[in-house]
Each structure stands twice: as C-alpha cells, then as structure tokens.
Amino acid sequence: MRRIFLKSAAAAALAITTIGFGSTASADEVGDFYKGNVIKWIVPYDPGGGYDKYSRLIIPYFEKHTGARVDIVNLPGSGGMKGAVEIFNSPSDGLTVGIINGSAMVTNQLAEIEGANYKVGDYNFLGRIVADKRVMVASTLSGINSYEDLIDNGKAEIIGATGLGGSTYVDAVIVGDVLNIEQRVVHGFDRSGDIRTAMLRGDVQAMWGSLGSALGGIEDGDHKVILHGEKNPTGVLVGIPSIYDIAMGMEDGARKVTILESWEALSAVGRPVAAPPGVSEDRLTFLRNAFDQAMNDPEFLAAAKKGKRELSFASGLDMSKIAKAATVLEADVEALFVKAIRGEI
Known part of the structure; x- marks a missing residue:
C-alpha cells in the first residue's frame, strides 16, 4: 500500500483533490507552477480605499503561501463593476484574482444593470476577507x-x-x-x-x-x-x-x-476574493488553500488588528453558497430591490 505523508490539513485537502480524483497535476506540480510566477490581483477601486487597503494588507501573506509574486492592478469604474467584469472575463489560467464588492455585484446582476456582464454564482471564490457591518x-x-x-x-x-x-x-x-x-x-x-x-x-x-x-x-x-x-x-x-x-x-x-x-x-457576501470561471480544479484548490492559510496566518492577524481592520473569513466553498443564496429572493422583495437599484424609488 502506498503511503502519503502530509504536512498540513491544507496539503491534505490539496492531495485528495489532485491525487484522489485524477486531476492533471500533483500538489507539487501545482506548487512549482506558482513558485516564482506572477499573479495579477485586481482591485476595482482607486488606491487608498478600503478594498485597496485590505488587498495590500493580505497580499504579502498570499505571496508567502503561494510562492508567487502578486501585483495589484487598480481598475476603478462603475461602482466597482468594471474591475469585477475584468476578473470574470480574465484567462482561466489561475493567474488572475481580485477582490470584489459582492453585494453591489449581486444587486447589479438582479437589476440587469448595463455592463453587468457576469454571473456572481459562476465566480471561483477563494474566500471572503470581511462581511461589512x-x-x-x-x-x-x-x-x-x-x-x-x-x-x-x-x-x-x-x-x-x-x-x-x-x-x-x-x-x-x-x-x-x-x-x-x-x-x-x-x-x-x-x-x-x-x-x-x-x-x-x-x-x-x-x-x-x-x-x-x-x-x-x-x-x-x-x-x-x-x-x-x-x-x-x-x-x-x-x-x-x-x-x-x-x-x-x-x-x-x-x-x-x-x-x-x-x-x-447582500452584506453577507461582503468583500470576497475571486478568480474567473474555468480555473482548473487543482489550481483553484491550491489558491483556496493559500488564501485560507494567508487569512489564518498569525502575522496577518496581528497586522489586521494593528490596522484596526475587521475580518470575517469564509472559505471559498462557503462563499460560493453565500453568493448564490443572495441572488434568490422572494419575488416581491426582489422587485423592490430592482426598483431601488434602477433609481425608481
């Protein structure tokens, strides 16, 4: 019987996905792919705002746990929608991620706002940084x-x-x-x-x-x-x-x-980090594990506390459920929200 010795729960989850279910790459191969590579991290607002600050706070730890260099790209416009659409339509090679305004993206989708060319439930969520109060x-x-x-x-x-x-x-x-x-x-x-x-x-x-x-x-x-x-x-x-x-x-x-x-x-969707649809299962699992490790890194937690930044982590799988649930509303409530979003109230 072949025995596999794993260093962490995150590694165990990755090994199960990559070895047990026949993915195209082993855990080591995926790690080698990201080591020294460059991940583009899209922020859909200008530098200096809350989304930008959260991103710059966690990126050093995301780099630590992926082995990649992470470059921020600020892409403001349309209340965060321009950046969110860019993430959604990016190549599915696992080298583009970004933080999105989850609640706004849900409401834009519900109201079929012009330019909302995405489906919230189809993002590959890595996890949530915070659900805003x-x-x-x-x-x-x-x-x-x-x-x-x-x-x-x-x-x-x-x-x-x-x-x-x-x-x-x-x-x-x-x-x-x-x-x-x-x-x-x-x-x-x-x-x-x-x-x-x-x-x-x-x-x-x-x-x-x-x-x-x-x-x-x-x-x-x-x-x-x-x-x-x-x-x-x-x-x-x-x-x-x-x-x-x-x-x-x-x-x-x-x-x-x-x-x-x-x-x-809608607020529960919060500020998640997501990759575009179509990312391979092995790379998505790696990114989710790295995000999980970054969010729970003691140095990151200390930095967030020092910076008075609230955190409310949700895993990538949980985030997918939260995002999909937020798009299913009672008919009359959804109608009210659509009117509100379109400026008809």
Missing part, C-alpha cells in the same frame, strides 16, 4: 446627532452615494424606503472618499457605508453613526439604534424586517 454616518456639521434628528428636522436630508447599484446607494434607498426616512439620495460620486469630502464641505449631510471605512472619520470627530444594520451590536455600535428595532416598532414591522434581512444577505 453597514452604518449610516452623518457629518458632525449637519446638526444630525441622532435618528430622531434625522426624521424630525422637517426637511429631506441629502444622502451621498456612489453609482446606481453600488452598495452605498442601495443601502440608502432600501433602508430609507423601509423606515420612511425623508431624504434625497445624490449618486454619482466616484468613490466613498469623495462623499466624505462632500460631507466635510457641507454639500452632503450623511451616507451609508461599511463600519470599517467609517471608523477613521468617527475617531477624528468628523462623523457620527446614526443607524446600523446589526441585530446584536458590539463595540462602537452599542447604544445606537438598529434598523431592525426601528422597523419592528412600525406598522407592518414583520414584513419590513423580512425586507431588511434580504438586504442583510
């Missing part, structure tokens, strides 16, 4: 210090957002509709950082986004969290109203919560 922040210059201020000021506040279908836009429109918030959503900002600049100028009063991206402005005293989408808040969100608590206190509260839970499912 969604928050609404108001500028401290706006005079909005609480949810009560937001709804009782007698005027429609200006809420900033990126492009139609982007997460900042969908968050604002869906939550605003469910909670009957009087607001005017102004979209078309190239990135979230541009909205924050507009808030500092007083042109925009508030915005939705991830807690991780909002922390800097909160700590600097420029922004204040007004609402959040957590059922069990922790940290800086404790004591701040949850959209779920507000919805349950309204007429038809149970139905409103159902809509918000579908919205939350």
Whole structure:
C-alpha cells in the first residue's frame, strides 16, 4: 500500500483533490507552477480605499503561501463593476484574482444593470476577507446627532452615494424606503472618499457605508453613526439604534424586517476574493488553500488588528453558497430591490 505523508490539513485537502480524483497535476506540480510566477490581483477601486487597503494588507501573506509574486492592478469604474467584469472575463489560467464588492455585484446582476456582464454564482471564490457591518454616518456639521434628528428636522436630508447599484446607494434607498426616512439620495460620486469630502464641505449631510471605512472619520470627530444594520451590536455600535428595532416598532414591522434581512444577505457576501470561471480544479484548490492559510496566518492577524481592520473569513466553498443564496429572493422583495437599484424609488 502506498503511503502519503502530509504536512498540513491544507496539503491534505490539496492531495485528495489532485491525487484522489485524477486531476492533471500533483500538489507539487501545482506548487512549482506558482513558485516564482506572477499573479495579477485586481482591485476595482482607486488606491487608498478600503478594498485597496485590505488587498495590500493580505497580499504579502498570499505571496508567502503561494510562492508567487502578486501585483495589484487598480481598475476603478462603475461602482466597482468594471474591475469585477475584468476578473470574470480574465484567462482561466489561475493567474488572475481580485477582490470584489459582492453585494453591489449581486444587486447589479438582479437589476440587469448595463455592463453587468457576469454571473456572481459562476465566480471561483477563494474566500471572503470581511462581511461589512453597514452604518449610516452623518457629518458632525449637519446638526444630525441622532435618528430622531434625522426624521424630525422637517426637511429631506441629502444622502451621498456612489453609482446606481453600488452598495452605498442601495443601502440608502432600501433602508430609507423601509423606515420612511425623508431624504434625497445624490449618486454619482466616484468613490466613498469623495462623499466624505462632500460631507466635510457641507454639500452632503450623511451616507451609508461599511463600519470599517467609517471608523477613521468617527475617531477624528468628523462623523457620527446614526443607524446600523446589526441585530446584536458590539463595540462602537452599542447604544445606537438598529434598523431592525426601528422597523419592528412600525406598522407592518414583520414584513419590513423580512425586507431588511434580504438586504442583510447582500452584506453577507461582503468583500470576497475571486478568480474567473474555468480555473482548473487543482489550481483553484491550491489558491483556496493559500488564501485560507494567508487569512489564518498569525502575522496577518496581528497586522489586521494593528490596522484596526475587521475580518470575517469564509472559505471559498462557503462563499460560493453565500453568493448564490443572495441572488434568490422572494419575488416581491426582489422587485423592490430592482426598483431601488434602477433609481425608481
């Protein structure tokens, strides 16, 4: 009987795939392919934003566990869709991966937005870095210090957002509709950082986004969290109203919560790393194992903690299930989301 001695659980998983099921390359051959090779890592936003920072944080450890050099390519445009389409249509040789705005890509697909030339469920996911906690922040210059201020000021506040279908836009429109918030959503900002600049100028009063991206402005005293989408808040969100608590206190509260839970499912897709369809099973398994090892590398975890970057890892297989589930909604909820994405609310 032939015996195979494996150094780790990751290696075991790879050996089972490559040896037990007749793939074209052994674990060593796949490792040799990546060693010294170059992987292109696409970021669908400009340098300096949250997606870029997460990518630059993990790439040294992804390099460590693949043996390859990883080059970042920033490809902003269309609220993250340009980069996501580029990943989807890249060669299936296992040398192109990228981070995507999962929730925005789901909503763009649901609404059949022009340019959404991909299928979320067909990406080869390596795993998820983080599932964003969604928050609404108001500028401290706006005079909005609480949810009560937001709804009782007698005027429609200006809420900033990126492009139609982007997460900042969908968050604002869906939550605003469910909670009957009087607001005017102004979209078309190239990135979230541009909205924050507009808030500092007083042109925009508030915005939705991830807690991780909002922390800097909160700590600097420029922004204040007004609402959040957590059922069990922790940290800086404790004591701040949850959209779920507000919805349950309204007429038809149970139905409103159902809509918000579908919205939350989009957030669960989060910020995954994906390769295009068609990557061979042996190379995909290698990349997934390397991503798993990078996300659990003690040095990476320490660096994320030091940089105050939240993490919520999901494996590539789990991510595939999460992404597919987010595209299956009740018919009337899906219709609402499509209207919101298309700017019809």
